[in-house]
Amino acid sequence: MTPPSSPQPPTPTRLLGSLALFLAVSAAPSAHADVTLAPLFRDGAVFQQNAPVVVWGQADPDEAVEVSFGQQSLKTQTDAQGDWSVSLAPMEASFEPQTLTVKGKNTLAVKDILVGEVWLCSGQSNMEWRVRLSNNASQEMASANFPAIRQFKPPRTAASDPQKDVVGEWVVCSPDTVGEFTAVGYFFARTLREQLGVPVGIINSTWGGTQIESWISAEAISQVSSIGQIEERWQERLKDYPAAMSEYNESYAQWKSERDQAIQSGKKYTKRAPREPEGPGSRWEPSSIFNGMVAPLVPYTVAGVLWYQGESNQGHESEYAELFTTMIGQWRETFQNEQMPFYFVQLANCIRKSDPTGEAWAYLREAQAAALDLPNTGMAVAIDIGTSNDIHPRNKQEVGRRLALLALRDQYGYDLSAQGPRLRGAKTEGARVVLSFDHAEGLNSGDEPLTGFFIAGENRQFYPAQAVIENDTVVVSSGMVPEPVAVRYAWANDPVPAPTLQNAARLPAEPFRTDNW
Template sequence: MHTAWAVSVPAIFSDHMVLQQKAEVTVWGSAKAGEPVTVVGTWNNKPVTTKASNLGKWSVKLNTPDAGGPYVVTVKGYNTIIINDVLIGEVWLASGQSNMEWSAAAGIESAEVEVPKASYPEVRFFNVAHQTADGPQLNLQGDWVVSTPETMKHFSAVAYFFGRELHQELSVPVGLINSSWGGTPGEVWVSPETIASDPVLVEAAAKQKEVEYGPSQPGKAYHAMIAPLIPYHIAGALWYQGESNTVAPEAYETLLPALINNWRSEWGYEFPFYFVQIAPYKDYGPYAGALLRDSQRKSLKVPDTGMVVVSDIGNNDDIHPRNKLDVGKRLANLALNKTYGKENRPASGPLFREMKVEGRKVRLYFDYADKGLVSESKALPNFEIAGEDRKFVKADARIDGNTVVVQAKSVKNPVAVRYEWSNTVKPGLFNKAGLPVSSFRTDNWPMQQ
């Protein structure tokens, strides 16, 4: 075979892959300029033909049916590529830093129970190898594998537990693409042009120091580990990252929406984007953890997003909490509720919505608290209140239905409230689904990071 003329496809198209159901999916690759290329899937046996461009690139769109398989996809030009054991179902992209990358092999709670039972023939994994690049790449390293105890052990634990829950609830194949890298700041996962277009992002990116364990410059992972996946059709994206952005925590309120919009723009549609709020941890700067978590909460202003709060299953002494099962399940419940319409699944813990001053008291209102709030103690911990002098004092707080009433004897005219405003917290307020209230502040006063 004349290799210079050979038709090829990127690594994301391989045996055992999962294609998004009921969608117009794109298949693409390279070939000799002008070469006719035909792609056909056995679910309908309808060939789609195109010609490689003068740059030697081609792409076609295939319409996929309801979930099912296995099928075969054939790509034919000068040579023939046969992709076997193709399933059609739900495809999710998981990305972020070490807490998303963390695997059972690295050590998780309940590994001895969960690893042996990880045989799910219709759950598939694609692990993207760590790479960097100075410009958008056309291919990456990785291949699709079937979920087994051995493959699950080395895959993202959060993504696996998420995918397993979807598979069991929806009874469809699930494809999980893990493109994450421990220790990386959010800037490396965004296009450099996006960072350069906003002075807030430029200033925050400049605070990132070079480290030996991964890239820190804008776009380096995006170019090599995200761009080559576009436009592989995904149902949505999962994100667990932020620990490395505590050097500029307030800028994350700009950075995360910029990342979401950047990815959606490149993919060409607004897929759901669900993320994990970082867990409390003792070694951040004075209030950096609280500020970062609040920036994540504020990022929910972006449409079709959701946030999982994990303050109750974190570890103040370990930046890598080992309970990944509940993180994955909470992400799955969020997706099952908001994306798949399973209203019986709890979408979120309570999120602060607004405050109203009632004389010397403040009443706090929350989303996702319709059925009421609960606490182990009558007097709620972790609330602070301040007047116009901006001096916060410990507040007396109590639940009143699905609201919280806050006051302090020394504050006659309250103007601001904070909840769980420290790097290390032990949550004391939940909704009836057992999910914790996100930390928050009602003020925007400058403070030490």
């Protein structure tokens, strides 16, 4: 891994213009006896290096506020709603713990703040997945002596309207704490910490089992072509909500009565409380998680976003590409950075019980890859490191490393290979098809046969193909298909045989198809 001669920091997220949207959710003025800071400003925080850092909070309307950090001291005054903000000038990375001081009618001191790289990690359960549940968890936790890596994790929160505040604290990485960190985010951060030599903060805003439409703002999602279907599915969920809520209230009252009686009689009561139905403002409502878990983070300055999601959108593959690109664009607009780096994980191989021999995830992977047409995006392919019978593969180390490779190459100027082979073109030559690739340096299949290719003629019947590497191309053919018209690679939920094409960096080839059937 070759570092750049003069590393360039990523274009940071600059969020000043978003205050009006997210800090003025309530139009009515309210009194605040003390000056307060947004909850992200807690002991142990990490500030983004080489970028303006917005600091904000509330106090009494028209109150004078002074903010000090390092050698900087800034003064401002709250508006009629009591909101205030200042922007610290860009700072170099620093391991020296510093104190943020805010003075109004009272004084606040936030201690142990470092300056380095800050990344927002988001998505569903595979991003939420913790270090203690990953491969080699005991060894990983025992060796996690990285006090300059910190995590902030807000609780799962869904809301019908954008929220102003988020609850949480910055946790310093140690063998005792790292087990609860996002595994993908931690292994990404560890690689950056080692290569860049700066502190790294990760904001772990994740929620397992969630659909992408819940992570997009109401304004943005209202513009997508599938909004009718999305709204119809949401209304279908709400149809039975009143009856379910009535039943829940009765069940809960009975459960509470039984529990109270048991407690009064000195008995142990182990029956679980009934689960409240999910209705308005729940995780299934479009935009609800954006409102509760992304909007309150604005305008904290971050370097970029890591995203791992898609499993819960199975069944709506045709909608995903537009939803995903819409979300990326909307988040960039929200964070006031049109070039905000956005790196994501393509779904790993996995057998779906509802679709054991199907291709639903192949189409989802294709929809995810469509986002690569947007600038400053990158995709970590995981088709080779999944677990056939588990939607949560444990090898998060490699996922985090592959995401870090993208950031190191594209945002920090490192000269390295960060992507596996990606189909560039297909040329039919008689009974064979010649496939060319980008990122094809040193094409190989490791110690395994070259497998994963299927070929079809005009009848659209696919057969396993013989595949041979010729220089920087792959030539495929089959005696069953004398006149080929289409090739597919790794095109299944869990491809069998396992796809083996990779480049010299041992990064796997991206699944593809040459047809549009």
